[in-house]
Amino acid sequence: MNSFYSDAFVFLGATGDLAYKQIFPALQGLIRDEAFNLPIIGVAKAGWNLDQLKARAKDSLEKHGGINQPAFEKLLSLLRYVDGDYSDASTFEQLRQELGTSQRPLHYLAIPPSLFATVAEHLANSGCATNARVVVEKPFGRDLESAKELGETLHKFFPEENIFRIDHYLGKEPVQNIVYTRFANPIFDPIWNRDHVRSIQITMAEDFGVEDRGKFYDEVGALLDVVQNHMMQVVANLTMDPPTGQDHDALRDRKSELLRAIKPLTPDAVVRGQYDGYRSVVGVAPGTSVETFVAIKLEIDSWRWAGVPIFVRAGKMLPVTCTEALVEFKRPPKETFGELVSNGSAHMRIRLSPDMTIGLGVRVKTPGERMVGRDVELEMHRQSTTDMPPYERLLGDAIRGNSEQFARQDLIEAQWRIVEPILGNVTPFYTYAPGTWGPVEADQLIGNDGPWVNPQLHSVE
Ligand code: BG6
Numbered sequence: 001m002n003s004f005y006s007d008a009f010v011f012l013g014a015t016g017d018l019a020y021k022q023i024f025p026a027l028q029g030l031i032r033d034e035a036f037n038l039p040i041i042g043v044a045k046a047g048w049n050l051d052q053l054k055a056r057a058k059d060s061l062e063k064h065g066g067i068n069q070p071a072f073e074k075l076l077s078l079l080r081y082v083d084g085d086y087s088d089a090s091t092f093e094q095l096r097q098e099l100g101t102s103q104r105p106l107h108y109l110a111i112p113p114s115l116f117a118t119v120a121e122h123l124a125n126s127g128c129a130t131n132a133r134v135v136v137e138k139p140f141g142r143d144l145e146s147a148k149e150l151g152e153t154l155h156k157f158f159p160e161e162n163i164f165r166i167d168h169y170l171g172k173e174p175v176q177n178i179v180y181t182r183f184a185n186p187i188f189d190p191i192w193n194r195d196h197v198r199s200i201q202i203t204m205a206e207d208f209g210v211e212d213r214g215k216f217y218d219e220v221g222a223l224l225d226v227v228q229n230h231m232m233q234v235v236a237n238l239t240m241d242p243p244t245g246q247d248h249d250a251l252r253d254r255k256s257e258l259l260r261a262i263k264p265l266t267p268d269a270v271v272r273g274q275y276d277g278y279r280s281v282v283g284v285a286p287g288t289s290v291e292t293f294v295a296i297k298l299e300i301d302s303w304r305w306a307g308v309p310i311f312v313r314a315g316k317m318l319p320v321t322c323t324e325a326l327v328e329f330k331r332p333p334k335e336t337f338g339e340l341v342s343n344g345s346a347h348m349r350i351r352l353s354p355d356m357t358i359g360l361g362v363r364v365k366t367p368g369e370r371m372v373g374r375d376v377e378l379e380m381h382r383q384s385t386t387d388m389p390p391y392e393r394l395l396g397d398a399i400r401g402n403s404e405q406f407a408r409q410d411l412i413e414a415q416w417r418i419v420e421p422i423l424g425n426v427t428p429f430y431t432y433a434p435g436t437w438g439p440v441e442a443d444q445l446i447g448n449d450g451p452w453v454n455p456q457l458h459s460v461e
Contacts (some may be wrong), residue, residue, distance in 0.1 A: 012109055013044060016048040019042070024061055028061055031397050036399070089277050120218065144416040147413055168230075174353065188348075198308070203323065216282040216283075218290050240254040261302070262299070264419075266278065318437060328346065346362065358382075
């Protein structure tokens with residue numbers, strides 16, 4: 001474990017979209033909330049100068065989160081800029097000069113993965129990679145083989161402990177809270193297994209389409225955009241064994257074991273959908289068969305979970321924007337009061353967005369002479385998620401050297417292994433109307449283990 005602080009923050013792709021939407025706001029937040037005070041060096045090939053980058057930072061913050069004057073001024077005073085081609089050694093010599101006395105820089109590669117190999121090599125040859133950390137973004141490959149290749153490329157220049165792979169879902173408070181709630185309370189673990197859990201379902205619904213991201217989205221689809229990464233991390237947080245030990249790998253070791261125990265998907269465990277109108281989005285290939293909705297059935301091959309189906313669905317243009325997990329418990333072995341009770345009465349509901357809620361579904365007696373009851377949900381906890389944005393939290397962690405909430409190479413490979421057999425449009429897709437819950441075939445997939453429980457939005461005080 002390398003727990004030193006990085007002493008400079010370098011971001012390549014400084015004039016790009018990710019820097020504009022996420023990195024500048026995260027940096028301002030870190031300066032405001034945690035008094036971050038280290039040189040910040042943007043690198044890009046845009047023919048810009050430092051003043052132009054400063055103007056871009058201002059614009060970024062005005063559009064994404066707002067300017068905090070003292071932190072913004074500090075950010076400007078720390079900002080440096082190197083303009084140059086990523087394939088040109090002199091760009092990295094300039095960067096080394098800008099780094100001055102820095103001995104432990106962090107390099108955020110906010111650039112396409114196709115450039116990683118060239119950039120990593122130049123960082124190494126120019127001396128910028130010595131004792132350095134590197135932060136990279138998804139997609140981590142296109143399949144298992146390319147993910148391995150990418151890992152090998154990075155490992156040539158950076159040891160695994162200095163590679164920080166961002167999955168922004170891991171920086172979300174409610175996602176971390178799943179693990180916290182499960183392991184900070186003694187009541188859950190005894191029932192968190194095949195003896196008591198009937199099924200688990202997770203819905204990630206978005207009520208908007210792919211908007212201006214047609215080109216990117218059409219190369220990935222719902223499965224690779226959010227399920228192979230974000231949703232698998234949620235499944236792992238919900239089902240992994242308790243971590244042992246205190247180091248940054250304790251959690252990741254358990255997650256890795258869990259992900260490796262998930263059986264690779266077969267075509268009959270997948271339903272893909274595409275919303276009407278997707279094909280006319282700018283950047284989308286005519287006649288594309290890429291999915292904007294996917295539902296899958298997972299099985300975990302372990303003593304704890306054997307026989308418990310785990311359903312995940314994710315889609316664009318659904319009726320609401322909400323992500324929620326539902327752990328359905330088995331009914332008692334005998335209905336003591338002779339009622340015809342639906343399965344829905346015993347569950348734990350964990351909402352991850354737009355608010356953070358934990359609810360427990362139980363049956364209570366209806367007042368009166370007869371022993372009959374009704375389903376209610378005890379809301380154990382509900383709060384809005386106006387906490388630290390994921391990028392601010394994750395970049396702070398990377399600078400401090402805390403790798404716990406970053407994806408390790410073995411986790412990435414385990415995620416790919418699960419989806420590998422269904423890559424490449426091997427299953428048909430069904431169209432669905434915008435504003436609906438996807439194709440009806442998804443209901444057939446969940447069958448008697450369902451129905452899908454559609455998240456209902458409510459106001460949060
Ligand atoms: C991104 C996907 O990784 O996650 C987007 O590319 C998706 O398509 C987004 O909308 C969802 O994350 P969040 O934090 O906005 O819920």
